[in-house]
Amino acid sequence: MMPRDPDQYVDRLVSGEPFPSDSAGGVDDPARAGDLLLVHGMLGRFAEGESERSARSLTRALERIADDQRPIRFAWRRLVPLGIAALVMVGVFGLWWNVSSQQRALADLRDGHVRHGMRRYAVEILRAADAAPRVTGSIDVDGAGRMVARIALPPGGPQPELLFGRTADGWWIAEANGSIGHSPDKSVVVAWIRAVAGDAPIPSVDETLARLATDYTVNWTIDEQDPTSVIFNGTRRSADRTEAELVQIRYARSTSRIREILWEWRPPVGSIAQVRQVRATLEERMRPGEEAFLPASLSPADPEAPAASR
Amino acid sequence: MANHIPTWEYVKARVLSSGSPLDLRRRSGDAMATAARSVAVRQASAGRVILALGAADGADDASCGVSSRGDDSRQPASTGSRRLETRVDRLHLYEILIRQQSDKLRAFIRSIAFDRDLIEDVFQETVLVAWRQIDTFDRTKPIGPWLRGIARNCLLAQARKRNRAIIDDEAVIGRIDRQMAAGEGAEGDDFGEKSEALRNCMERLGTEQREAIDLCYIREMPATLAADVARITHDAMRKRLQRARADLLDCLRRSNVLESPA
Numbered sequence: 143m144m145p146r147d148p149d150q151y152v153d154r155l156v157s158g159e160p161f162p163s164d165s166a167g168g169v170d171d172p173a174r175a176g177d178l179l180l181v182h183g184m185l186g187r188f189a190e191g192e193s194e195r196s197a198r199s200l201t202r203a204l205e206r207i208a209d210d211q212r213p214i215r216f217a218w219r220r221l222v223p224l225g226i227a228a229l230v231m232v233g234v235f236g237l238w239w240n241v242s243s244q245q246r247a248l249a250d251l252r253d254g255h256v257r258h259g260m261r262r263y264a265v266e267i268l269r270a271a272d273a274a275p276r277v278t279g280s281i282d283v284d285g286a287g288r289m290v291a292r293i294a295l296p297p298g299g300p301q302p303e304l305l306f307g308r309t310a311d312g313w314w315i316a317e318a319n320g321s322i323g324h325s326p327d328k329s330v331v332v333a334w335i336r337a338v339a340g341d342a343p344i345p346s347v348d349e350t351l352a353r354l355a356t357d358y359t360v361n362w363t364i365d366e367q368d369p370t371s372v373i374f375n376g377t378r379r380s381a382d383r384t385e386a387e388l389v390q391i392r393y394a395r396s397t398s399r400i401r402e403i404l405w406e407w408r409p410p411v412g413s414i415a416q417v418r419q420v421r422a423t424l425e426e427r428m429r430p431g432e433e434a435f436l437p438a439s440l441s442p443a444d445p446e447a448p449a450a451s452r
Numbered sequence: 453m454a455n456h457i458p459t460w461e462y463v464k465a466r467v468l469s470s471g472s473p474l475d476l477r478r479r480s481g482d483a484m485a486t487a488a489r490s491v492a493v494r495q496a497s498a499g500r501v502i503l504a505l506g507a508a509d510g511a512d513d514a515s516c517g518v519s520s521r522g523d524d525s526r527q528p529a530s531t532g533s534r535r536l537e538t539r540v541d542r543l544h545l546y547e548i549l550i551r552q553q554s555d556k557l558r559a560f561i562r563s564i565a566f567d568r569d570l571i572e573d574v575f576q577e578t579v580l581v582a583w584r585q586i587d588t589f590d591r592t593k594p595i596g597p598w599l600r601g602i603a604r605n606c607l608l609a610q611a612r613k614r615n616r617a618i619i620d621d622e623a624v625i626g627r628i629d630r631q632m633a634a635g636e637g638a639e640g641d642d643f644g645e646k647s648e649a650l651r652n653c654m655e656r657l658g659t660e661q662r663e664a665i666d667l668c669y670i671r672e673m674p675a676t677l678a679a680d681v682a683r684i685t686h687d688a689m690r691k692r693l694q695r696a697r698a699d700l701l702d703c704l705r706r707s708n709v710l711e712s713p714a
Contacts, residue, residue: 149694169624171713172627173623174701175621177628178701179564180563184646184650185650185665185697188654196555196558196575199579203575204547207546207580
């Protein structure tokens, strides 16, 4: 119970004794009580620690105001999501542009291969170090899916040359007896090569170009030696180990021709042949004739036809 | 003593005419001014400008805010020229204004709250809320009642929050507010004069009352400790304090520093 006398009422309040919050209404002289409380409040100004407390409190309040404002920082905070979005957009655009440019470059590569038509690549096959010396040959292409490969075989074998190709109807291979084996797919070639060289690779420019975008991770750079050429470097990402681990294509933009293709297997492929690398280099001045791609000309009745096409 | 009305317009005019708010700061020359200035300088060095967006931007708390603007009150200066003011300028002005009012504001808070932590927190909260709501202040009127209204609302909110008792007798609080308001808007530093008068009255107290005031108010001893120092009982010390406050009140009334009851 709070005293009704204002002096005692104030004494009770300021002494620190607990008092009920609804007990103040009973004071007899609110004016005197108010005045005495005001005297109490004014006396606090002379307290020894008041100056420091006041300064500290005001400083804290002003610091809170400063924290409350910070318009520039706030503005930047608001800009951060926009900045992130812009960076993402730039990144996405850059990625799209990069992918897009890469796809355009690959498309140019394939288009150039098709447009350029018939031509011959000199082939050099490198084998594992402890295997037989390198093998040479040629691959004729026409850019339309047809090809003829001629690979010189080591002396002493069943035949001096491996001769196989592809037409619009399928694959063919010149058997040792001079006959032509045909099949709609590559199996007839694979079987013969497996028997002779043990799963040796059958590199094909057309197939490589067709699978480059899907089976390989491709980067392309300008050839430092020849700025008119572009070098495509493909690293295989498919699980098909018969495909070369690495493919490098040097493409002349000025002539739309593939100047060189390099296939590389790691480890070497073929239990007998042990092929480590196949390099096909464009023979600039050699242009095979149409008849070179016709397996019919390789019939036993005309076994010299491919040679005549050279 | 310089005569002035501590309103926003006055302070602004004073700062602009003096070229620096430091002149006003030096007059009070206390640690608080230094602390306040250090914050302002940090603000300025941080390049935080653009006053026009200033205080009202953050006026979202309003748990203990009040508005002094009536229907006929003029709008706060939201003109183009005011928008050219800097935030630093505005904070400087506000610091000066608050510093001028802080002793009086703290005395008001001490008059109706008796917990030291509560007093400090309410003071800080009042300064912060007043800054946020400065655009709602009618600058044609004295700022003291407006600040005390904010402080009172803050006190109520904090007391409820902390379950602390404060005076909620409207008649008592109204009396304190009226006594403080007397002289506001008139000439002179009214609270400084009142404080000076109180100091004079303290010197006229009897020895025992003077000692009680010195121990309990100046040295801030609890009454029990002060009683031990004075080698009297606790109740005797409280009686001396009670007597001293009554004597001081009579002295202030006789000096017309505080209005006597009608």
